[in-house]
Amino acid sequence: GAVVSQHPSWVICKSGTSVKIECRSLDFQATTMFWYRQFPKQSLMLMATSNEGSKATYEQGVEKDKFLINHASLTLSTLTVTSAHPEDSSFYICSARGVAGGTDTGELFFGEGSRLTVL
Amino acid sequence: RKEVEQDPGPFNVPEGATVAFNCTYSNSASQSFFWYRQDCRKEPKLLMSVYSSGNEDGRFTAQLNRASQYISLLIRDSKLSDSATYLCVVYTGFQKLVFGTGTRLLVSP
Numbered sequence: 001g002a003v004v005s006q007h008p009s010w011v012i013c014k015s016g017t018s019v020k021i022e023c024r025s026l027d028f029q030a031t032t033m034f035w036y037r038q039f040p041k042q043s044l045m046l047m048a049t050s051n052e053g054s055k056a057t058y059e060q061g062v063e064k065d066k067f068l069i070n071h072a073s074l075t076l077s078t079l080t081v082t083s084a085h086p087e088d089s090s091f092y093i094c095s096a097r098g099v100a101g102g103t104d105t106g107e108l109f110f111g112e113g114s115r116l117t118v119l
Numbered sequence: 120r121k122e123v124e125q126d127p128g129p130f131n132v133p134e135g136a137t138v139a140f141n142c143t144y145s146n147s148a149s150q151s152f153f154w155y156r157q158d159c160r161k162e163p164k165l166l167m168s169v170y171s172s173g174n175e176d177g178r179f180t181a182q183l184n185r186a187s188q189y190i191s192l193l194i195r196d197s198k199l200s201d202s203a204t205y206l207c208v209v210y211t212g213f214q215k216l217v218f219g220t221g222t223r224l225l226v227s228p
Contacts, residue, residue: 006162034216041127043206043220044163093162108153108208108216110162 003027004096006111013084014119021079021114023094029074030096034108035067038091050077084118091115120145123209125219132226136197140222142207143189151210152183152190156203157221163206166192197226 003026013019023033031052036044048069049057056069068080081088094111125142132138144152152169167174169181169190180193194201207219 036218041220043123044218046215046217091160107165107168110164113160113162115160 004030004094004109004111006094006114008114009112010115010117012117012119015085016083018080018082019084019116021081021092021094021116023077023079023096023111025075025096025109028096030077031074033071033077033094033096035069035077035079036093036095038093038113044093047079052077081116084116086118089116089118121219122146122211122217123207123219125207125222127220127222129223129225132197132224134197134199134226134228136226137193137195138197138224139194140192140205140207140224141189142191142219142222143187144207144209144217145188146209146211146217147185147188149188149209149211152181153208153210154179154181154190154192155206155208155218157206158203163218166205194224197224199226199228202226 005024005026007022033050035047037047038044046059047062050069050071052071052074058064066082071077091113093113095108123144154166155163156166157163167176167181169183171183173182178195182191202225204221204223206221209217
């Protein structure tokens, strides 16, 4: 089945630095990827929809200048948390809709997630 | 009112028990429904889609009630390995999936 890989799994950084998280679809092309954030004991919250070759669509309340999304190819989307602060510490997960034989299967495949801790 | 609501639990059940979770959604135009399983500190994984006619996969049965706007998940003969958080997920259209907060299940020996 479709596989989505996310890197890094864990990252610890100092306040004020920027962190880049990569999301790759390994065996299919994903024109659209999604970025979620999950705080402890809370549900996954959609941050933005990443569209290949165009600007990302951000959900209400998500700062597009702080969470930079680039979807430069059909298999790679990146999320950069700029000037990270402790309140940005969270579990960030990407996902893409599965494709089989060129057809959208409707199933959502998730990356392994990236746990960000900002000191 | 939240778009998707679940009882967070935890549901503590012994091995072999039958347990059921419900999930309500507010958008009557919602198109598709899913149950995902999430283990601690891991990514969610699709457990099963929920069809209008109801569907069963081994020990798991999912039901959809559009009139009352809820879906359910029934787990029979619970195993220790079933311990996880079960996420109710609703596709509202325009590529937007809405996640419930999840229901935590703990199966004990």
